[in-house]
Amino acid sequence: MSAQDTKSLWADAFSRLVRDRWALISLVIVLVYAGIAVLATIGWGLPDWKTSQASEYLAPNGQFWLGTDLFGRDVFAKVIHGTKIAMSVGLVTSLIAIPIGVFIGAIAGYFGGWIDDIISWFITTFSSIPNIMLLISITLIMGKGLVSVYLALGITGWVGLARLIRGEVMKHKEREYVHAASAIGGGHFRKLFIHILPNVTHLVIINTSLQFQTAIKSEVILSYLGLGVQGEPSWGTMIDDARQELARGVWWQLAGATFAMFLVVLAFNILGDALRDSLDPKLKGK
Amino acid sequence: MSMRFIGLVFAFMIAAVGCSREQNFDEKVLNLITPQKIKGFDPIYAADLYASNEIGKVYEGLLEFHYLKRPYELTPNLAESMPEVSADGLTYTFKVKKGVLFQDSKAFPNGKGRELKADDFIYSIRRMADPKLQSTGWWLLDGKIAGLNEWRDKNANAEKVNYDEAVEGLKKVDDYTFQFKLAKPFPQFLYALAMPFTFAVAKEVVEHHGQEFQNYPVGTGPFKLDYFDNSNRIVYHRNPTFREKLYPSEGEATDEAAGLLADAGKKLPLVDKVIVNIVVESQPQWLNFQKGSADLLGVPKDNFDQAIVAGKNLHPDMAKKGIRLSMVNSLDTTYVAFNHTDPLFKDNIKLRQAMSLAYDHVESNKLFYNNTATIAQSIIPPGISGHKKEYKSPYIGRNLEMAKKLLKEAGYPEGKGLPELQYETVGSTVSRQQGEFFAKNMADIGIKIRISTNTWPELVKKTNTKTAQMFGIAWGADYPDAENFFGLLYGPNESPGSNSSNYKNATFDKIFAQASIMQDGPERTALYEQLYEMAGNEVPWIYGMHRTSVTVYQGWVKNYKYIEFNHTQVQYLNADLEAKKELLKKF
Numbered sequence A: 001m002s003a004q005d006t007k008s009l010w011a012d013a014f015s016r017l018v019r020d021r022w023a024l025i026s027l028v029i030v031l032v033y034a035g036i037a038v039l040a041t042i043g044w045g046l047p048d049w050k051t052s053q054a055s056e057y058l059a060p061n062g063q064f065w066l067g068t069d070l071f072g073r074d075v076f077a078k079v080i081h082g083t084k085i086a087m088s089v090g091l092v093t094s095l096i097a098i099p100i101g102v103f104i105g106a107i108a109g110y111f112g113g114w115i116d117d118i119i120s121w122f123i124t125t126f127s128s129i130p131n132i133m134l135l136i137s138i139t140l141i142m143g144k145g146l147v148s149v150y151l152a153l154g155i156t157g158w159v160g161l162a163r164l165i166r167g168e169v170m171k172h173k174e175r176e177y178v179h180a181a182s183a184i185g186g187g188h189f190r191k192l193f194i195h196i197l198p199n200v201t202h203l204v205i206i207n208t209s210l211q212f213q214t215a216i217k218s219e220v221i222l223s224y225l226g227l228g229v230q231g232e233p234s235w236g237t238m239i240d241d242a243r244q245e246l247a248r249g250v251w252w253q254l255a256g257a258t259f260a261m262f263l264v265v266l267a268f269n270i271l272g273d274a275l276r277d278s279l280d281p282k283l284k285g286k
Numbered sequence B: 001m002s003m004r005f006i007g008l009v010f011a012f013m014i015a016a017v018g019c020s021r022e023q024n025f026d027e028k029v030l031n032l033i034t035p036q037k038i039k040g041f042d043p044i045y046a047a048d049l050y051a052s053n054e055i056g057k058v059y060e061g062l063l064e065f066h067y068l069k070r071p072y073e074l075t076p077n078l079a080e081s082m083p084e085v086s087a088d089g090l091t092y093t094f095k096v097k098k099g100v101l102f103q104d105s106k107a108f109p110n111g112k113g114r115e116l117k118a119d120d121f122i123y124s125i126r127r128m129a130d131p132k133l134q135s136t137g138w139w140l141l142d143g144k145i146a147g148l149n150e151w152r153d154k155n156a157n158a159e160k161v162n163y164d165e166a167v168e169g170l171k172k173v174d175d176y177t178f179q180f181k182l183a184k185p186f187p188q189f190l191y192a193l194a195m196p197f198t199f200a201v202a203k204e205v206v207e208h209h210g211q212e213f214q215n216y217p218v219g220t221g222p223f224k225l226d227y228f229d230n231s232n233r234i235v236y237h238r239n240p241t242f243r244e245k246l247y248p249s250e251g252e253a254t255d256e257a258a259g260l261l262a263d264a265g266k267k268l269p270l271v272d273k274v275i276v277n278i279v280v281e282s283q284p285q286w287l288n289f290q291k292g293s294a295d296l297l298g299v300p301k302d303n304f305d306q307a308i309v310a311g312k313n314l315h316p317d318m319a320k321k322g323i324r325l326s327m328v329n330s331l332d333t334t335y336v337a338f339n340h341t342d343p344l345f346k347d348n349i350k351l352r353q354a355m356s357l358a359y360d361h362v363e364s365n366k367l368f369y370n371n372t373a374t375i376a377q378s379i380i381p382p383g384i385s386g387h388k389k390e391y392k393s394p395y396i397g398r399n400l401e402m403a404k405k406l407l408k409e410a411g412y413p414e415g416k417g418l419p420e421l422q423y424e425t426v427g428s429t430v431s432r433q434q435g436e437f438f439a440k441n442m443a444d445i446g447i448k449i450r451i452s453t454n455t456w457p458e459l460v461k462k463t464n465t466k467t468a469q470m471f472g473i474a475w476g477a478d479y480p481d482a483e484n485f486f487g488l489l490y491g492p493n494e495s496p497g498s499n500s501s502n503y504k505n506a507t508f509d510k511i512f513a514q515a516s517i518m519q520d521g522p523e524r525t526a527l528y529e530q531l532y533e534m535a536g537n538e539v540p541w542i543y544g545m546h547r548t549s550v551t552v553y554q555g556w557v558k559n560y561k562y563i564e565f566n567h568t569q570v571q572y573l574n575a576d577l578e579a580k581k582e583l584l585k586k587f
Helices: A009-019 A021-042 A075-111 A113-128 A131-142 A146-157 A159-172 A176-183 A188-224 A235-248 A252-279 B002-019 B049-058 B118-129 B148-155 B203-215 B282-291 B301-307 B349-358 B361-369 B400-409 B429-443 B456-464 B483-489 B506-515 B522-537 B566-572 B577-584
Strands: B029-034 B063-065 B074-076 B091-095 B170-174 B177-181 B223-228 B233-238 B273-278 B296-298 B324-329 B332-338 B421-426 B449-454 B470-476 B541-543 B548-553
Touching: A009 A021, A009 A252, A021 A075, A021 A252, A075 A113, A075 A146, A075 A159, A075 A188, A075 A235, A075 A252, A113 A159, A131 A146, A131 A188, A146 A159, A146 A188, A159 A188, A176 A188, A188 A235, A188 A252, A235 A252, A235 B282, A235 B301, A235 B429, B029 B049, B029 B282, B029 B296, B049 B223, B049 B233, B049 B566, B118 B148, B118 B170, B118 B177, B118 B203, B282 B296, B282 B301, B301 B548, B349 B400, B349 B429, B349 B541, B361 B429, B421 B429, B421 B456, B429 B449, B429 B470, B449 B456, B456 B470, B483 B506, B483 B522, B506 B522
Parallel strands: B029 B273, B421 B449, B421 B470
Antiparallel strands: B063 B074, B091 B177, B170 B177, B223 B233, B233 B273, B296 B548, B324 B548, B332 B470, B332 B541
């Protein structure tokens, strides 16, 4: 064994992650977005989006970097504040979807038999319903607003992860270390949560970063369709506004919102990829 | 990747070929655009403007609004003449024109359309009242025709609705004569007979097609349906068996000079074919018009600057192509309604007045109507008797100081103690923006508004169940009589009736009940004006605008004149093919 292998898996993964330049840039971008979201939530230090500061539809200039909207509000400030909605939707839906996905997937994979049958039926059923239809019906039932968006995206987001974890746990439960745990009298709970789960954690992390950006995109689509956030700046509503404004040559609202979304989704994708590479135990030490 | 790209190129090429389809100059064709899918052609469901416009091409009623005369005037259409009205105003005797044929259809023996008779009207009116069919126009006749409500109630639980049983108020005299008997005086009754709800259908056709009837319209009208795809397009051609109906030879004083009498005395319809494209989004509508492939279009809000300069003149680029502009006040009122079952608004007139004073009408007119609308002072638009020109509401016109003062007197100084109010609107971009604008205005006096967007059926459900706290909508006249507007504030009409704000005011109700059964005249106008002022001072709603209809049409379209009740319009339009050939070169 070489000296390198004495590093823990996590320390090794981190050092490999930061060596990848693009991953590092992406990580910084994500952190900046998160920082902005936190500032917007506590309402500190960010430009004001609510008041009309100039006449309508001013083109981008020195004072208003992305021009003004229909009511003379600063589009750049709206983009910035839109970050809050996007990031909070990403975070909250991940917090809902990931635990459900991990738990259900792990149970199905570990116990198999009729439990697996039932859970697999649910997974297949959920994934066969077109996502956007399900989202629309959930927001219609629960009324509109941020909470509905969280729940709607949260309870549809667990399916993919559950399927992945299920397969992985099935593989692991036949491994020698699990048999060893059985041999020394470990119960189901211990084997599943203390022994197997840490070995699939990397999948959870990678999935979180993908779940996060899917949620952001879905929020934008829902708001675009008028089913999402109401009364607060959201990139989706901005794009909806822009749809008609384009005819009079007002492109800045569309450009601002799309670019902000593009950047964060791209960053999450690159980060997800890099995480997958750096957390793969087979690539350890390379 | 590259395969997909090639696929894309092909898709574009096909689209391009599809669009450049050669214009046909052999027959007169009108290319129109409608912004909404049409469910079907059954007159008893003609509740929205767009369905009415299609139904009005195929079906006809006893009366219609004169195409040229203003103020709007009823003229006989399928009726031989205007009806004889009994002295008590309760019995209306109609004679039906002879020799009017239904369009050919396989529902008739030998496929030949038969003659229209008095029975057809009696049958069509009964269909509106049929409890199983749930016509969306029933409100129009509810409680108005003697015995009709009883017949409806009796058949509500019957297995099969009995059309053979006589109804007192619908009486056949002979094949071409019949009588309506009203349960109580209803001077607006004749207007109902010009609305698509009451247009004549043939029993054989309804029975032949059953559930599918709405897809196989067979009327007596000027056009016959060729092709119907409810999400794409509708094609009609001239009805070959259409009766001798002529273009009017008199109109308003200015019509002669405007060339609107050039076709006077010619047989209608004037074009051979009508193509109606269903285009939901406003940008493609505009581009189609710009390309010359649509003949007529209401100008979308965001294209206003491309079409009009200085707020009233056609843009030179468009004038060069021979395009023409029509700007006419439409008979409508936009408003934000309070729900008067909500204790917050019910007895707190000062809160309502404060909110009305906080609303910025001038800015709203600029942002949403390009300064073409007229700020509403009360409920009735100009052009309908009952609108009082001199009246200026003390609560219209932004005055924040006054608004804050009233809000304090209402018990909510600077909005303190007032819960967040929910504003309901439909989910379109412009409606949402109007909601945001309203919320922004209210924030200036400390009132918090939450905007909730709905589909149209959701909004209707909320207002019908009285659960919408505030909502922003508009009302367009069904007929040019103030009764049609005042009814929206009449207590007994509360939800699910037309008074969706559930406003109740004993004095208002009393005057309305008195005025609504009076024949037109100075006495009634005086009462109407009294109601108009009351509706202004009491602020049951925050009034918005009376909008202006801005329409552009191509140089080859002849006889275009704005008509509020426009379901009969297309038969009067003409197309000048020579002019079209020339003008299209400039596109």
